Amino acid sequence: xxxxxxxxxxxxxxxxxxxxxxxxxxxxxxxxxxxxxxxxxxxxxxxxxxxxxxxxxxxxxxxxxxxxxxxxxxxxxxxxxxxxxxxxxxxxxxxxxxxxxxxxx
Numbered sequence: 001x002x003x004x005x006x007x008x009x010x011x012x013x014x015x016x017x018x019x020x021x022x023x024x025x026x027x028x029x030x031x032x033x034x035x036x037x038x039x040x041x042x043x044x045x046x047x048x049x050x051x052x053x054x055x056x057x058x059x060x061x062x063x064x065x066x067x068x069x070x071x072x073x074x075x076x077x078x079x080x081x082x083x084x085x086x087x088x089x090x091x092x093x094x095x096x097x098x099x100x101x102x103x104x105x
Contacts, residue, residue, distance in 0.1 A: 002048070003028050011041040013077075017048030020056030020083070029059060038063075038070040043099070047078035052086045060087075064096055075099050 002018035014036075020028070036042070042063065049056075064074045075097045079087065087096075097104045 003031055005032070005035050007035075007037070007040070011043055012036060013043045013045065015045040015048065018050055020046070020049050020052045020059070022053060022055040025055040025059050032059075032063070036063075038066045038072060041072050042067055042074045043077045044074060045078045046076065046083040047080050049080045049083040052083050054090075057086060057090050057092055060096075061092055064092075073097055075104070 002016060002024070004015045006013045006015075014032075016028070018024070044060070046052075060074075067074050073096075076087070077099045
């Protein structure tokens with residue numbers, strides 16, 4: 001599986017490599033339901049994403065919505081060019097924070 005979630009006291013770090021598409025989203029969603037709590041801020045590392053489609057974007061949007069409803073946030077800490085283009089095109093970037101060199105943008 002090309003997804004990894006690490007939890008600590010203050011935040012969770014989610015790293016995704018390879019595909020974030022209709023072919024992997026169901027498996028990733030199941031993994032996240034079993035391992036993720038929206039009680040913390042989520043930092044997402046997408047620098048290893050090689051392909052992303054609307055299903056993958058929907059998964060990120062759903063996580064962002066749930067975190068926001070629970071008073072937390074999703075921070076994108078790294079993206080591949082492909083993931084960044086998809087987030088910009090879909091305008092999902094407006095609902096998420098991006099951290100560059102330790103500073104939110």
